[in-house]
Structure formats: structure tokens, C-alpha cells
Amino acid sequence: MSMNENQPILSVRDLETMIETKRGEFAAVDGVSFDLYPAETLGIVGESGSGKSLTGLSLMRLLPRGIGRISGGSVELDGSDLTAIPEARMRKVRGRDIAMILQDPQTSLNPAFTIGDQIVEAMRLHRKPQPEGFMAMAVDTLRKVRVAAPEMRVKAYPHQMSGGMRQRAVGAIAISCQPKVIIADEPTTSLDVTVQAQYLRLLRELQEQTGMGILFITHDFGIVARVCHRLAVMYAGQVIETGPVKRVFDRPSHPYTQALLNSVPKLSGHQGRLPAIEGQPPALWAKPKGCRFSPRCPYADDRCRAEQPPVTHLGGEGRDRHTASCWRLLP
Amino acid sequence: MPISTPASAESVAPVARKRRRNFLRPGGYPALPIAILMITLIIPALFSQWLAPYGPEATNLRARLQPPVFFGGDWSHPFGTDRLGRDILSRTMHGAWYALSISVVGIFVGVVIGSSLGLIAGYFRGWWDTIIMRLVDISLALPAMLLALALAALSGPSFQSVIIVVAFVLWAYFARQVRAEVLGLRERDFVARAVVAGSSHLAILRRHILPNVVNTIVVLATLQVGIVITLEASLSFLGIGIPRPIPTWGLMVADGRQLLTSAWWVSFFPGLAILLTVLSVNLFGDWLREKIDPKSRRV
Amino acid sequence: MQRFFLVKLVESAIALWVITLIVFGLTHFSGNPVGALLPDDASPEQVAFLINKLGLDQPIHIQYLRFLGNAVQGDFGLSMKWPGQSAMDVVLSRLPATLTLGGMAMLISVVIAIPLGVASATRKGTIVDSFAQGIALIGQSMPSFWLGIILIWVFAVGLGMFPTSGSGTWAHLVLPAISIAWFQISALTRLTRSAMLEVLDAEYVKLARAKGVSEPIIVWKHALRNAAVVPLTYFGVLAGSVLTGSVVIETVFSWPGLGWTAIEAIKARDFPVVQSVVIVFAVIFILANLLVDLLYAYIDPRIR
Numbered sequence: 001m002s003m004n005e006n007q008p009i010l011s012v013r014d015l016e017t018m019i020e021t022k023r024g025e026f027a028a029v030d031g032v033s034f035d036l037y038p039a040e041t042l043g044i045v046g047e048s049g050s051g052k053s054l055t056g057l058s059l060m061r062l063l064p065r066g067i068g069r070i071s072g073g074s075v076e077l078d079g080s081d082l083t084a085i086p087e088a089r090m091r092k093v094r095g096r097d098i099a100m101i102l103q104d105p106q107t108s109l110n111p112a113f114t115i116g117d118q119i120v121e122a123m124r125l126h127r128k129p130q131p132e133g134f135m136a137m138a139v140d141t142l143r144k145v146r147v148a149a150p151e152m153r154v155k156a157y158p159h160q161m162s163g164g165m166r167q168r169a170v171g172a173i174a175i176s177c178q179p180k181v182i183i184a185d186e187p188t189t190s191l192d193v194t195v196q197a198q199y200l201r202l203l204r205e206l207q208e209q210t211g212m213g214i215l216f217i218t219h220d221f222g223i224v225a226r227v228c229h230r231l232a233v234m235y236a237g238q239v240i241e242t243g244p245v246k247r248v249f250d251r252p253s254h255p256y257t258q259a260l261l262n263s264v265p266k267l268s269g270h271q272g273r274l275p276a277i278e279g280q281p282p283a284l285w286a287k288p289k290g291c292r293f294s295p296r297c298p299y300a301d302d303r304c305r306a307e308q309p310p311v312t313h314l315g316g317e318g319r320d321r322h323t324a325s326c327w328r329l330l331p
Numbered sequence: 332m333p334i335s336t337p338a339s340a341e342s343v344a345p346v347a348r349k350r351r352r353n354f355l356r357p358g359g360y361p362a363l364p365i366a367i368l369m370i371t372l373i374i375p376a377l378f379s380q381w382l383a384p385y386g387p388e389a390t391n392l393r394a395r396l397q398p399p400v401f402f403g404g405d406w407s408h409p410f411g412t413d414r415l416g417r418d419i420l421s422r423t424m425h426g427a428w429y430a431l432s433i434s435v436v437g438i439f440v441g442v443v444i445g446s447s448l449g450l451i452a453g454y455f456r457g458w459w460d461t462i463i464m465r466l467v468d469i470s471l472a473l474p475a476m477l478l479a480l481a482l483a484a485l486s487g488p489s490f491q492s493v494i495i496v497v498a499f500v501l502w503a504y505f506a507r508q509v510r511a512e513v514l515g516l517r518e519r520d521f522v523a524r525a526v527v528a529g530s531s532h533l534a535i536l537r538r539h540i541l542p543n544v545v546n547t548i549v550v551l552a553t554l555q556v557g558i559v560i561t562l563e564a565s566l567s568f569l570g571i572g573i574p575r576p577i578p579t580w581g582l583m584v585a586d587g588r589q590l591l592t593s594a595w596w597v598s599f600f601p602g603l604a605i606l607l608t609v610l611s612v613n614l615f616g617d618w619l620r621e622k623i624d625p626k627s628r629r630v
Numbered sequence: 631m632q633r634f635f636l637v638k639l640v641e642s643a644i645a646l647w648v649i650t651l652i653v654f655g656l657t658h659f660s661g662n663p664v665g666a667l668l669p670d671d672a673s674p675e676q677v678a679f680l681i682n683k684l685g686l687d688q689p690i691h692i693q694y695l696r697f698l699g700n701a702v703q704g705d706f707g708l709s710m711k712w713p714g715q716s717a718m719d720v721v722l723s724r725l726p727a728t729l730t731l732g733g734m735a736m737l738i739s740v741v742i743a744i745p746l747g748v749a750s751a752t753r754k755g756t757i758v759d760s761f762a763q764g765i766a767l768i769g770q771s772m773p774s775f776w777l778g779i780i781l782i783w784v785f786a787v788g789l790g791m792f793p794t795s796g797s798g799t800w801a802h803l804v805l806p807a808i809s810i811a812w813f814q815i816s817a818l819t820r821l822t823r824s825a826m827l828e829v830l831d832a833e834y835v836k837l838a839r840a841k842g843v844s845e846p847i848i849v850w851k852h853a854l855r856n857a858a859v860v861p862l863t864y865f866g867v868l869a870g871s872v873l874t875g876s877v878v879i880e881t882v883f884s885w886p887g888l889g890w891t892a893i894e895a896i897k898a899r900d901f902p903v904v905q906s907v908v909i910v911f912a913v914i915f916i917l918a919n920l921l922v923d924l925l926y927a928y929i930d931p932r933i934r
Contacts, residue, residue, distance in 0.1 A: 062839050066755075095842035102833050102840070110834040112855040112929065122841040173841065469645045474915060476874040477649070477908050481656045484896045484904040561773050565878050568775045569893055584776055588882070591783045591794075598783075602776030610771035 006318050008035035009077065009180050009213050010059075010098075016072035017051075017058045019284065026284040028054050030237030031073070036181060036213040037319055041204075043228035043245070044217045045260075047281055051237040052217045053103075056183045059215070060100055061090050077181070096126035099174040101184040105167045109158035115142070115169045116154030119176050126177040141172045144209070145202060164195050168202065175206055185217045200227050221260065225249065230319065233257050236282055236292035243314070243322030253314055253324040255297045291327065303327050365618055368611040372604075376427030383421035387578040391416035396594045411596040413586060419596060422578040423604050429579050430608065433490070434559040437497025438552050444498060445505025446548055450536060452506065453513025463506060470503040475562065483571030493572050497559050508551055512544045546623050554616040557609040564605050580605050638923045642916045649912040653905055654697050701909065707902040711895055717902035721888060721910050727797060728887030731880070732872045734807040739814035739868070744854075744861070746815070747822025751830060752849055762819055769816025774875050778809035778882040795884040806883040810875040814868055818861055825860035829853045859929055862922060869918035873911055 017029035029051045036042050046052040057063050058070050061082065075082040077097060082090065094100075102108045110118060119138040123129075130137060135154060142150035145168040158166055167187075174182050184203070188196040204227060207214055216228055224231050224245060232242040233256065241254040252258045279296040282288060290307050294300040304327050312329040314322040375382055392415065398404040399411040399419075410419035452463040478499050482492040516522060516539070525535050566572025567581030575582060580601040587598030672680075681687060688696075700706065706717045750762035785805060786794040792805050829835065830853050838852045839845075877889030884890065888907055895903035 060840055062836070091842045091844060093842070094840055100837070100840035102837055104833050107833040108837040110838070110852055110856065112852075121838075121843065125842050170837070173837070465644075468641070469648050474870040474874045474911070476877050477911055478652065480877070480892050480896065480904060481653060481908050484899070484901055485656055557771060564773050565775060568773075569878060569881055571893070571896060581773075581775075584773075584779065588779060591779065591787050595783055598776070598779050602773060602779065605773045605776060606768075606771055609773075610767065613767070613771055 005038055008037050010036040010215075011076040012055075012059070012073070013076070014073035015055065015058060015075060015083075016070070017054055017063065017068055018071045019054070019068050020066070021284060023285045026287075027071070028068070028237050028284055029058055030287075032234070032237070032239050033073075034232050034239060034242060036215060038180075038213055039207060039211040040230065040319065041207065041214040041216050041228045043224040043231035044215060044234060045219065045221065045224055045231055046234035047219060049281055050234040052219075052234050053185055055234070056100070056185050056215065056217050059183060060094055060098060061087075062094075062100075092126070095122045095179070096177045097179055098181045098183060099177065099179040101170055101174050101182060101187045103186045103189060105170040105187060106163060108170050109166055111158050114155055114157055115161070115172075118169075119154070119173050122173055122176050138172075138176070141176045142169070144175065144206065145169070145172045147172070163191075164198065167191070167195065167199055171199075171202060171206070175210065175212075178210060179212060181213045181215065183215045183217070186219070188218075188223065189220075203227065233260070236287060238292060238325070240293065240326070241324040243316070243324075244320055247316070247320070247322050251314075251322075253312075253322075253329055254293075254326050255299055255328075256293050257324070291325075299328055301327075365611060365614045368607070369615055372427065372608050372611060373431070375424045376431050379421075379424040379428045383418075383424045385418040385421040387417070387422045387425040388576060389417060389421070396590070396597075398594070399596050399600075402596070410600045411594070413583075413594070413597045414590065419583075419600050422583055423580070423601050425578045426580040426583060426601055427604060427608065429573065429577060430560050430563060430605070433493060433563050433573070434497070434556050437494045437559055437563070438501060438555055440494055441498040441501030441555075442505055442548060442552055445502035446509045446544070448502070449506035449509030450513055450540065450544075453510035454517060454532070454536060454540065456514075460510070464510070467503040467506050470499070471507075475500040479566055479571055483566075488567075488571050488574040490573065493563055493566060496566065497562065500562065501555055501559070504555070505548065505551060508547055509544050512547055513540055516540055516543050550616070550620045550623050553612070553619050556612040556616065560605065560609055560612070634927060635924070638920055642920050645916055646912060649909065650698055650701050651694075653701075653908055654694055704906075706905045706909070709895075709900055709903050711898035711900040711903065717900070717906040718910075720903055721891065721906040724886060724888050724891045725910065727885060728873075728876050728880070728889065731803065731806055731810070731885060731887055732869075732876055734803055735810035735814065735872050735875070736868065738807055738811040739818055742811070743815045743818030744822055747819040747861075748826055748849060748854060750819065750823045751826035754827065759823075762823065766816040766820045766823075769812050769819075772812065774809050774813055775878045775882050777812055778806065778879050781805045781809060782882075795882075797885055802883075802885075806879045806885050809879045809882070810872055813875065814872065818864065818868070821861045821864055822857065825857035826853060829857040832856070855929065859926065862926055862929060865925075866915075866919040866922045869922075870915050873915060 012035070013033050015029055015032045016027050018025045019028040032051070032055055034042065034044075044052045044055060054063070054068065057068070059075055059082070061070070063069060070083050073083065077093070082093060085093075109115070113121075116135055116138045119141055120134040123134050123137055127137075138154050139150045142153055147153050147165060147168050153161070153165070153169075158169070161169065170187075182203075187203075188199055191199060200223065203214065206212070216223070218224060228245050230242065230244050231248060232239045233248075233254065234240070235256050241248060241252070241257045248257065249261060252261050282292060282295070288294055288305065290303070290305045291297070291300065291309050294304040297304065307327075309325045309327045310330075311323050311325050314324060314329065316322050391412070394408065394412050394416040395414060397408050397412040397416075400406055400409045402411070404411055408418050408420065410423065412418055413422075448463050448466075452460040475496055479492070479496045482495060486492055522535060522539050525539055530538070563572055564579065564581035564584070567579040568585045569581075570585070572581060573579045583601035584598045584605075587594065587596075587601075590597050704718045709715050709717045709720045712720045746762045746765070750759045753759055782794050782805065785791045792801050793799075796802055826849075830849075832853075835848060835853055838848050843852070873889075876885075876887060877892060879885070880887045880890035881893050888910065892904060892907040895901075895907065
């Protein structure tokens with residue numbers, strides 16, 4: 001691996017994504033910044049509607065046409081800004097540099113094509129064939145994700161495989177072109193607990209082999225505790241706290257993170273779903289003027305309600321950097 | 332006993348996507364224009380006896396093949412006249428009456444037969460279900476035209492044969508749809524309670540099942556009106572539907588076929604009447620379906 | 631796959647058998663078949679001869695078996711309107727004309743409707759979509775025989791671009807084929823659109839995008855392959871309505887195919903020919919449905 005271990009592979013700065021609603025156009029991703037380092041898993045945590053999935057789609061530039069668009073910021077991968085390159089070049093990035101695992105792997109496979117065809121399709125677009133041909137490479141890839149009898153499975157249709165097997169096939173498609181980054185958008189919500197654990201273990205093993213960075217989008221703190229190295233907590237389209245998992249769990253600094261973690265029974269607990277905090281996250285068209293969290297925050301004062309808090313550096317650098325956005329952290 | 336309608340609130344998904352109002356998209360059209368269109372078509376149909384300026388058979392050999400007004404004719408015959416000097420407007424209005432009444436009767440017969448068999452199949456299941464659904468499959472696999480041809484060849488054009496053909500075309504759709512709904516209803520609590528309470532099959536069917544499938548039947552029936560009108564017109568056009576000299580639209584279009592070079596209006600206006608009528612009942616059917624039963628889709 | 635095919639084959643055979651029942655039943659229960667077979671001025675000797683010849687004095691099930699036996703061999707007796715030919719020969723000689731017309735109509739409808747439906751779905755809410763929906767709406771409401779007459783009026787009588795009726799050249803084929811295709815276009819467009827809309831929302835389409843697949847390939851390969859199942863199941867119905875349409879349109883354009891023959895035979899009370907047409911229609915229709923089931927299994931591997 002030639003890349004510098006301490007150089008981020010993916011740098012997102014002030015990313016802003018507008019969403020068209022019947023009340024007008026609003027920023028659903030509202031100035032998001034984070035870095036992803038090699039061989040690292042970054043958890044993006046938030047309630048539904050916090051903009052975490054849209055962040056993932058924005059990185060891929062796969063926002064629903066006519067509804068969403070990137071309106072600002074940059075996404076730097078390998079020195080080029082993905083928000084600025086032409087669509088044809090972006091297509092080369094998708095699948096080759098950044099792969100994606102969608103929310104429901106069960107339905108992510110096309111029922112009309114064999115598993116082999118679906119893996120080969122990505123390879124054909126992004127890789128040069130080896131002497132033994134693409135199909136043999138697909139068999140290899142399936143072997144990497146621990147699919148038994150991969151020579152047979154490449155010829156199977158999705159409906160002929162078990163749920164767990166389909167999971168792995170989706171994983172195989174994702175790693176088939178040896179991407180630098182995988183965006184996994186709640187890949188385990190539709191799975192039961194045992195399969196979920198297996199899948200998470202598999203992802204981690206693949207990461208150890210390939211050194212890829214994983215962006216793990218989830219609403220489940222239990223999963224974050226188990227698979228992520230760092231996390232970024234999102235609220236109303238903004239990252240309000242980010243840092244190494246252990247440090248943030250030990251010393252949560254934003255009241256929102258604190259509230260979330262307080263209501264998680266145990267850090268290693270399985271059922272660490274985001275709990276209810278009093279009140280509702282603001283609607284896109286009704287965001288408060290100051291700190292987005294201020295209407296629900298027990299500590300909010302006039303300054304919080306009037307002005308957005310700046311990012312405060314709480315310690316560490318690079319992979320260890322811990323920041324949060326709250327007025328109370330300032331002297 | 333509370334009776335919930337099928338496609339109740341639970342099946343109404345919240346509107347997730349932005350929906351632009353669009354005249355051409357099913358469900359997107361406002362009710363008013365449809366209503367106006369339908370009323371302007373139905374009133375002449377219902378009251379053609381009194382509203383039509385001439386009788387459908389009133390010939391006037393001195394006013395033969397008069398062109399419509401604005402095309403060289405005058406207001407005495409706004410749509411012109413045919414070869415026998417009959418007023419096209421009056422005949423078209425009378426034709427509306429026949430088109431609507433024949434489809435209503437035909438659909439009624441088809442609905443009664445189809446829904447009854449569907450109720451039986453869905454409620455009693457077992458052998459009844461197997462046999463009836465086989466028949467449905469076979470019936471759906473046969474084009475109506477076959478039966479129409481065979482019937483016409485034997486008994487000649489008649490009202491009865493048109494009604495039989497229409498009923499034959501429709502019953503299977505209703506049987507299939509009603510059966511599917513009854514299968515679902517049968518598992519519902521209020522039916523189970525009625526069974527436990529010792530109600531007879533007939534009472535359960537009448538009090539608990541039937542009221543719940545009426546909506547579906549009405550929507551489905553409305554969606555068939557256009558198809559039936561077109562079918563009747565086609566049969567009459569071919570001379571194997573409603574016999575002469577009844578002024579049906581199909582026959583009138585057929586009359587004008589030979590006159591295309593000289594008198595286009597003889598075929599044109601009855602055909603236009605079919606187009607507008609079918610268009611408006613189709614729009615109405617789509618609208619009704621959206622209103623009553625947002626989930627079901629036209630096959 | 632073999633089992634699936636076998637089941638479909640048996641179903642088709644049953645459907646065909648039901649048709650023979652209907653044809654037989656209609657001949658024998660609604661009115662006097664002798665009356666249908668003989669001219670009105672037939673002598674009592676002729677009637678007696680025919681009753682004997684047709685076996686009408688025998689029990690009903692024997693009559694049916696005889697009918698079925700003859701039907702299997704394609705023997706429905708001699709044509710009356712076209713003397714000297716067996717009814718089946720008359721019908722079979724007209725078959726190519728109908729198949730040509732029907733095939734052309736289906737070709738036109740597929741070539742227009744599938745791209746239109748796809749375009750309408752991928753550009754939902756745009757002018758293209760509205761146009762396609764408008765076409766679909768009007769197409770469903772326009773009676774084909776009237777459209778045929780309007781086409782003759784405008785393009786044959788008015789502009790002189792095509793012949794008004796008859797057959798022989800490609801030019802003869804254009805107007806009748808369009809008249810039949812019109813309704814199919816609207817139905818197919820609607821079906822394709824709704825099927826595509828559903829499929830374009832599917833997770834696997836999103837995944838294909840995430841793989842870097844280009845939009846045209848996503849639409850025409852990933853989405854259409856799955857969406858095609860819906861229009862395809864409709865093809866059985868399509869074949870049936872093309873046949874139905876051919877009866878009407880062949881009459882409008884005097885196209886010498888099965889439909890025109892059927893109407894002429896009915897007018898001439900040539901019942902053997904009508905019977906033959908009905909059976910041949912049914913066979914075509916059932917074969918088309920069988921073909922659809924096979925194609926269906928090919929496109930959607932889950933069926934196999």
C-alpha cells in the first residue's frame with residue numbers, strides 16, 4: 001500500500017446539498033466536513049432525516065435527479081474534487097474508487113442476471129481482464145467474501161441464494177474493483193442479529209486485507225461501538241461532533257451526543273438504537289436560526305438561539321482529532 | 332358491528348413524492364371538467380327522445396346528404412344528414428341512449444354472474460374455487476370476438492347476443508377480483524366473530540362480505556364502460572351486433588363508410604361521439620378509482 | 631422448466647377443448663343447426679338428408695365425439711360461399727394475410743410503445759411524459775374502425791398517399807396496420823411506463839448506478855429487462871386483441887384475411903367457415919399465450 005497512512009483518502013469540506021420540497025429548496029446537508037483515512041471505518045450517526053444518507057449519496061453524486069443537487073463544498077479524493085469533475089469521469093469513480101453497499105442488500109441484486117454477471121459488469125467497466133478472464137476474477141472475489149462453492153454461485157440467480165449469501169454477493173460487487181472507499185448505508189438494518197454480526201465481521205476482515213476506508217452510515221450506536229474507529233454525529237444536516245469512538249463515548253461533548261449516549265444502556269449493548277429525546281428534529285424548512293439543536297437543548301441560552309456555534313477543537317490531531325460544535329465548549 | 336371498507340386508511344400510503352397536477356396523468360385531473368364532459372354527454376343520451384330535433388328514422392329525401400353547419404350546411408341539420416336525409420345529430424343522440432343502456436345492462440349481467448361466482452369461490456374455497464378459477468382462466472384466454480362471431484353466425488345480430496358477449500367478456504374479471512378480496516376478508520376479525528356467533532353463510536355473505544366488496548365492483552364496473560361501448564360499437568359496425576335499423580353509433584359509422592369521398596360527416600360524428608364518451612367515462616373511472624380505491628390498478 | 635412447460639401445454643389443450651365445446655354447443659343448442667347450414671328455401675328432402683348426414687338423429691354425446699373427431703382433423707365440412715373448397719382450406723388460404731397484418735401491427739406497436747413508455751418513465755413529469763400519456767389516453771378511447779375510416783378519409787381519399795382498400799403491396803398494409811396498432815400502442819405505453827417507474831425505483835438500479843454503469847445501460851438493460859415482464863404478460867392479450875382488431879379492420883379495408891372472411895361467411899350463413907375461423911383464431915391465440923409463457927420464463931429466471 002503506497003498511500004500515506006496518515007493522509008486522508010477522502011476529504012469532505014463544507015458539503016452542502018439542496019433538496020427540492022413542495023415548500024421550496026432547502027439544504028439537507030448543511031456544511032458537512034470530515035476526513036476518512038486508509039483502513040479506517042468512520043461511522044456517520046444520526047436520526048432519520050439528519051442528512052446522513054444524503055451525505056453518502058452526495059459523495060457518489062447519485063442524488064435523485066431533479067430533487068437533489070450539491071450546491072457547495074468539496075469532496076476530495078486522490079487530489080481531485082469529485083463535485084467538480086464531469087459526469088463521465090464521475091462514472092469512472094463510482095464502483096472503481098468508491099463503492100456502495102445499499103440499505104437493503106436483499107433487493108440490491110438484479111433478479112434477472114446471475115451473480116457472476118453482476119460482479120463482472122462492474123469489473124468490465126473498471127478493470128483490465130486478467131488472462132483467465134473476468135468470470136474467474138468474479139469467482140475469486142466471491143471466494144474473498146467467503147461464499148462457499150463460488151464456481152457454482154457465479155452461475156446462480158439471486159433468488160436461488162440464501163439471504164446471507166446475497167449479502168456476501170453484494171459485498172463482492174463492492175470490493176470487486178478494489179475501491180479505496182466503501183460507503184455502507186445501513187447495510188445491516190434488514191438483517192437479524194446473527195447474520196448482522198457475521199456481516200460486520202466480514203467487512204472488517206475485508207478492510208484488513210485491502211486497507212480500504214469504510215464510511216458506515218447508521219443510526220445504531222451499538223454497531224458504531226463494534227465496527228467503527230471514529231464517528232461523526234449528524235443533526236439536522238450538520239456534523240455536530242466528531243472524534244475517535246472511544247474518546248467520544250468516554251467524553252461526549254455536544255449535549256446531543258451526550259443525550260444519545262446517556263440513553264444507550266451499555267456501550268457494547270446490541271440494542272443501542274438512537275433513543276427518543278424530547279421534541280422533534282427540525283423540519284428542513286423550519287430550521288432554527290442559531291444552533292440547530294437549541295430548541296431541544298436543556299442548556300440553550302440566547303446566544304445559542306441567535307447564532308450558530310463554531311467548531312471547537314477538543315484535542316488530538318489527524319485520526320485522533322476530536323471536535324464539537326457547541327457554544328458551551330467555548331470559554 | 333363496525334364494517335371497514337377495503338382499501339381503508341391502512342392502505343393509503345402517505346404521499347411521499349411531490350405530485351404535480353397534470354391533466355393527462357391518471358388521478359391528476361380535476362373532477363369538474365370530467366363531470367361537465369360527462370353531463371353534456373349523458374343528458375342528450377337520457378333525454379334524446381325529447382331533446383333530439385328529429386326522430387331517428389325521420390327521413391327527408393329532399394334534404395339528403397346535407398353537409399354540417401359551417402361546411403356548407405345550415406342550422407336545420409347541424410351535423411348534416413345521411414343518404415336518406417336523416418338528421419345525424421338526432422341519430423347520434425339516440426345512439427347515445429342505446430350505447431349507454433346496452434353497456435349498463437351488459438355490465439350488470441356480467442357483474443352479477445362474475446361477482447356471485449367470485450363470492451362463492453372466495454368464500455367456500457375448495458372445489459368450488461378450483462373449478463371457478465379454472466373457468467376464469469379459460470374465459471380470460473378467449474377473445475370475445477370469437478364468441479361474437481359464433482353467436483352472430485347462428486342467431487344473427489340481436490340485443491341478446493350483444494348482452495351475452497358483453498357478460499362473457501366481463502364476468503371473469505369480476506370473479507377474479509371479488510374472489511381475491513373475499514379471500515382477504517374471510518380472515519378478518521368481524522367475519523370470524525360472525526362465524527363464532529353462529530350466523531348462516533348467507534347472512535355472513537350478505538351482511539359482512541358483500542358490503543365490503545361493493546366499492547371494488549363499482550370501480551371495476553366503471554372502468555369497463557368504455558371497453559363495453561367500444562365493443563358494442565365494433566360489433567354493430569360489423570353487422571353482428573345490434574340489428575338495423577336501430578341507430579347505434581357503430582351502424583351509423585358503417586353507413587358512412589361508402590360515402591367518405593362525398594359525405595364524411597355521416598361517419599365522422601357518430602365516431603366522435605364514441606371517442607368522447609369513452610374518453611370521459613375512462614377519465615371518470617380513473618378518477619373514481621383514485622378516490623375510492625387508491626391501491627388497485629387497471630389491468 | 632419442463633414441468634412448467636408441461637403444465638402450460640395441458641392448460642392450452644383444455645382451453646382449446648372448451649372452445650370446441652362452445653362451438654359445438656352453440657351449433658346445437660341455440661337454434662336449429664340445419665337452419666344455419668342450409669339456405670332458407672331448402673326442401674324437406676335436403677333437410678332430412680342433412681340431419682342424417684350430420685348425425686343429428688343420434689344422441690348428443692355421439693354427435694359431439696363425431697364433431698370433435700372431425701375437428702381434430704380440421705374437417706368442418708364444405709364451404710357454401712366458396713363452393714368446391716373445404717371450409718378449412720378457405721380459412722387456411724386467408725391465414726397468411728391476417729398474420730402479415732397482425733404481425734405488422736404488433737411490430738408497429740412494440741417499436742413505438744416500448745420506447746415511448748420508457749421515455750415517459752425516465753422523464754416523468756416532463757413534456758415527453760405528458761405527450762405519451764395523452765397518446766395513451768386518446769388511443770384507449772378511439773374505436774379502431776373509426777380511426778381506420780378517418781385514416782382512409784385523410785390519407786387515402788384526401789392526400790392519395792395510400793390505397794383505400796384491398797391488398798397486394800406494402801402500401802396497402804400501412805393504414806390497416808396503424809389502425810390495429812393504435813390501441814395496442816396506448817395500452818403498451820401505459821404498461822411499460824408504470825412497470826418502468828416501479829423498477830427504476832428498485833435498489834438494484836441504484837446499485838447499478840453506484841457501480842458506475844451508464845444511464846442508457848441502466849435503463850435499457852437493468853431496468854427494462856425486469857420491467858419487460860409486465861408488458862410481456864400482456865402480449866397474450868395483445869395477440870388476442872390484434873386478432874379481434876383484425877376482424878374489424880380487415881372489414882374496413884377489405885383486407886382478405888381471416889376476419890374479413892369470417893364476416894363474409896356470416897353474411898352468407900356459411901357456418902362451416904365460421905366454425906373453422908373460430909377454431910383457427912383460438913389456436914393462434916392459445917399458441918401466442920403459450921409462447922408468452924415460455925418467453926416469460928426466459929426473461930424472469932424466478933419462474934423456472
